[in-house]
Amino acid sequence: MDHPIKRDHARFKKIVKGKIRANLRRFVSQGEMPIPKGDGTFKIPMPSIETPRFRFGSEEQGGVGQGDGEPGDPVDGEPGEGEPGEGEVGEGEGKKSLEVDVSLDELASILGEELELPNIEPKGKKTMESVTERYTSIGSTGPDSLRHFKRTYREALKRQVSVGTYDPENPIIIPVRRDFRYRSANSKVEYENSAVVIYMMDVSGSMGDEQKEIVRTESFWINLWLKSQYKDIEVRYIIHDATAKEVDEKTFFSTRESGGTLISSAFKVCQDIIEKDYNPEEWNIYPFHFSDGDNWSADDTKMCLDLLDNVLLPASNMFCYGQVESRYGSGQFYKDLSEKYGESSDEIILSKIKDKDAIMDSIKDFLGKGN
Amino acid sequence: MQRTKPISGELLKIRDEVLQYALDYGLDFYPVVFEMCDYDTINILASQGGFPARYPHWRFGMDYDSMSKNYRFGMMRIYEMVINNDPVYAYLLNVNKTVDQKTVMAHVYGHADFFKNNAYFSGTDRNMIDVMANHGTKVRRFMDRYGQDKVEEFIDVVLSFENLLDVNQLFQLSPIKTKVDLTSMKDDIEDGASSSLKTFMRSKQRTEKAGKKTKLKKDVRVFEINNLELPTSDIMKFLAENAPIEDWQSDIISILREEAYYFLPQRMTKIINEGWASYWHSTIMTQNALNASEIVDFADHHAGVMAMSKQNINPYKIGIELLRDIEFRWNTGRFGKEYNECDDLHTKENWDKKLGLGREKIFEVRRSHNDLTFIDEFFTQEFCQRQQLFTYDFNPQSQRNEISERSFLEIKDKLLNQLTNFGNPVINVVSANYNNRGEMLMQHTHYGVDLDMGKAAETMHNIFLVWKRPVNLETIVEGKKSIYHFDGKELKVATEA
Known part of the structure; x- marks a missing residue:
């Protein structure tokens, strides 16, 4: 039987999950994004789980330290400065604000449960090759760090017994070069469904910082969900005003352009990307377009609709359009799209995002269909 | 396994x-x-x-x-x-x-x-492994009966005042009187029984006498509340005995209190x-x-274990160095009136009476001291300088903690402050019938550092959940005497001008 601590652990996980779920809307609408830690987990500040106690206000309290330095020198040392080597038994108090680590899958499943998102049915063949290396076999060469002690010992023992240098009274085994055994990898090729998300954003003058922040937050959560559904996922970014170009993630969220708006320019770049890199037979393609609904002219809108009909819609799993409300935007593009495709089409999904509080509902609009 | x-x-x-x-x-x-x-x-x-x-x-x-x-x-x-x-x-x-x-x-x-x-460990239960296991069984039984969530939530609440203990209780932990006991019944469990056995027997006893619980009338409670031995800093005990809670809840407080007192000497x-x-x-x-x-x-x-830290003193380091210093001083006779009054630096530097009392002295010190008295009695200016100690303060301008000084008295003062009451604020219940309305009044004895009022408000909320009447806290905030009042909904402050 497992140790009872595993139950306490499961209970703790459940509480954390419950807290995240209860606060998910707040996280999302306040743009408080979990901090990715690089190892696939996210750090989420969780002060509410800490037991409150009467204690001293910590900031003004100051303290006593040890070491050299002049008055005025900071004591909050460089990162990496170690605590004393010996751990203390769990009576610690006055810890810094509590943070918990949550894995991507956990976070996505919380989002999925909260929004009741269906799992995505991928289309296409499993073509993406992914190679996983598992250290399951033994080889006679390798780096020291992978040396298999027991196998090496066994080889040395065998050799010494067979040549007669083994003395049961004084069982000293000395391995030589050819006794060494190392763990070595077996590669296993697996085929996965492949997916790409293409974000397009209008960065014309009418899209302010707040609108961009909404797009940023929304795309974070959309990525999170799609990542939990596909093993490998590629993300591409396009910005556009009157012309469009592909950019990296950082530029996507920080650029401030201005000028007119020709939505078709972005759709064309999107088309290029798909034609060049992503065969719709093999890829699950998710284009997202965010704008405030202004387009330069009715002609351009017509061009957009043509592009959608002939290129983008046939290639994509679904095409998502999110209209972020801004003071200057007319919202005309949404009307045009809804007139043509209807409010609840399966292949093109429309969503209006009024403000930050509406992000969650908009995510549900987009991902609620399971395409 | x-x-x-x-x-x-x-x-x-x-x-x-x-x-x-x-x-x-x-x-x-x-x-x-x-x-x-x-x-x-x-x-x-x-x-x-x-x-x-x-x-x-x-x-x-x-x-x-x-x-x-x-x-x-x-x-x-x-x-x-x-x-x-x-x-x-x-x-x-x-x-x-x-x-x-x-x-x-x-x-x-x-x-x-x-x-x-x-000495501070003399009252600790040496069968704690068994006691802890029994506590586990007991709490699990409560969970089976009342539901895991309910019991766990109550434990969460109790942990909030787990640090409100009375250090003097260490030598003779007084048992929590059950409400049945309070209606003039004597605890007839033999004193020889171990405390694990006692808690077990008491819960038995309680079920047997449960019938008499109905006698607990309201006026009895009012009478009792006016006749409590106050002030007390053993707030866990105070609440277990006097709050209008169910028996199992009172049991939970008493379990957590027993464990808290067991760990207290280690913290001190x-x-x-x-x-x-x-x-x-x-x-x-x-x-x-x-x-x-x-x-x-x-x-x-x-x-590695002895590494010094700028943010904190390392107890391993200060502890071993101070003991060695004492050993050295008592070996060479560097203590007492004669040594202290000697003002010739050279003589002092080479003082050696060859007493060889060091080992004996540190054995004596380990018997009778806790951190507070240990530092208070043996932390000398020479030691302080040799250990390169300093105090630091928070500088609001740079938003960092900065070294403030290396003055012996300041450092010692700060150390002693940190160690007073095992590093926790001193808080007493001074009235259980504040304003003659059955409200609880706690008093924080202020030694120069304000409470973290955000946490204090949450803590008061948790105490309210147990006491079920408004909870008050008297403290000093930014130099002004203030009384915080929590009535279950909102926190109000009355500040003295």
Whole structure:
């Protein structure tokens, strides 16, 4: 039987999950994004789980330290400065604000449960090759760090017994070069469904910082969900005003352009990307377009609709359009799209995002269909 | 599956050797049982305060979670864990080197001696492993009966005032009187019974006498509340006995209180206890047990444990250095009127009366001191300078903590402040019938540092959940006397001009 601590652990996980779920809307609408830690987990500040106690206000309290330095020198040392080597038994108090680590899958499943998102049915063949290396076999060469002690010992023992240098009274085994055994990898090729998300954003003058922040937050959560559904996922970014170009993630969220708006320019770049890199037979393609609904002219809108009909819609799993409300935007593009495709089409999904509080509902609009 | 196993083979020989050295030096302890375990087990034990069985609670799972992660990322490694019990249990991590195991054993004998001989530990229950396991059984039974969520939530609430203890209770922990007892019934359990047995018997007794509980009329409660022995800082006991809660809730408070008082001496003697154990591992290793091949590893690890920190004092370091300083002073006779009044620097520098009383003195110190008195009595100016101590303060301009000064009196003052009341604010219940409305009034004795009022408000909320009447807290905020009043909905402040 497992140790009872595993139950306490499961209970703790459940509480954390419950807290995240209860606060998910707040996280999302306040743009408080979990901090990715690089190892696939996210750090989420969780002060509410800490037991409150009467204690001293910590900031003004100051303290006593040890070491050299002049008055005025900071004591909050460089990162990496170690605590004393010996751990203390769990009576610690006055810890810094509590943070918990949550894995991507956990976070996505919380989002999925909260929004009741269906799992995505991928289309296409499993073509993406992914190679996983598992250290399951033994080889006679390798780096020291992978040396298999027991196998090496066994080889040395065998050799010494067979040549007669083994003395049961004084069982000293000395391995030589050819006794060494190392763990070595077996590669296993697996085929996965492949997916790409293409974000397009209008960065014309009418899209302010707040609108961009909404797009940023929304795309974070959309990525999170799609990542939990596909093993490998590629993300591409396009910005556009009157012309469009592909950019990296950082530029996507920080650029401030201005000028007119020709939505078709972005759709064309999107088309290029798909034609060049992503065969719709093999890829699950998710284009997202965010704008405030202004387009330069009715002609351009017509061009957009043509592009959608002939290129983008046939290639994509679904095409998502999110209209972020801004003071200057007319919202005309949404009307045009809804007139043509209807409010609840399966292949093109429309969503209006009024403000930050509406992000969650908009995510549900987009991902609620399971395409 | 047995998670720990007794040490065997080579380690047994080492244990016998180290044990003999410890006994030869005059250390005196209950039998010590060493158990070997893997890192997962040591993480489990550490997150449960060292004990193999505790009551179920999510926070043990939380500590386990963070410890496992820290271990995996190589940020922390537990070398030793030792439980104050008879016999003393100590756990060794199976991946440590032999020299580490040897050091840990010597260190553990130091702790074991301290547990047995230090006055502040004299009242601790030496069957705590069994008591903790019984608490686990009891809480699980409550959970079966009242629901896990309900019981766990109540434990969450109680943990909020778990630190509101009375240090004087350490020597004779007075049992919590049940409400049945309060209606003039005597606790007829034999005094000889161990406390684990007592709690068990008391719960039996309570069910038998449950019928009489109905007699508890409202006016009885009012009468009692006016006749309490106040003020008291044993707020756990106060609430267990006087709050209008159900018997199982009162039992939970009493379980947590018993455990809190058990851990209290360890919190009060961090510096001197770790100092004592480090003094002995260092002495035993360097003078007897080390092999030539082990010296470098030992020195490396010992130095790691003794590392100084700018943000905090390291109890291991200050503890061992202060004990060595005392040993040196009593060996050379650098104490007393004659030495203190000597104003010739040269004479003072070379003072040596060859008394050789050092060892004897530190044994005496380990018997009668806690951190507060230890620092108060032996922390001298020379020691302070030699240890390069300083005080730091928060600089609001740079938003950082900065070194403020190296003045002896300031440093000592701050250290003593940190150690007063085991580092917790001194809070007393002064009235259970405040404003003649059955409200609870607590008073914070202010020693210069304000409370964290955000946390205090949440804590008052939790106390309200137990007391079920408005809760008041008198304290000083930014130099002004203020009374905080929480009535279950909102927190109001009345500040004196």
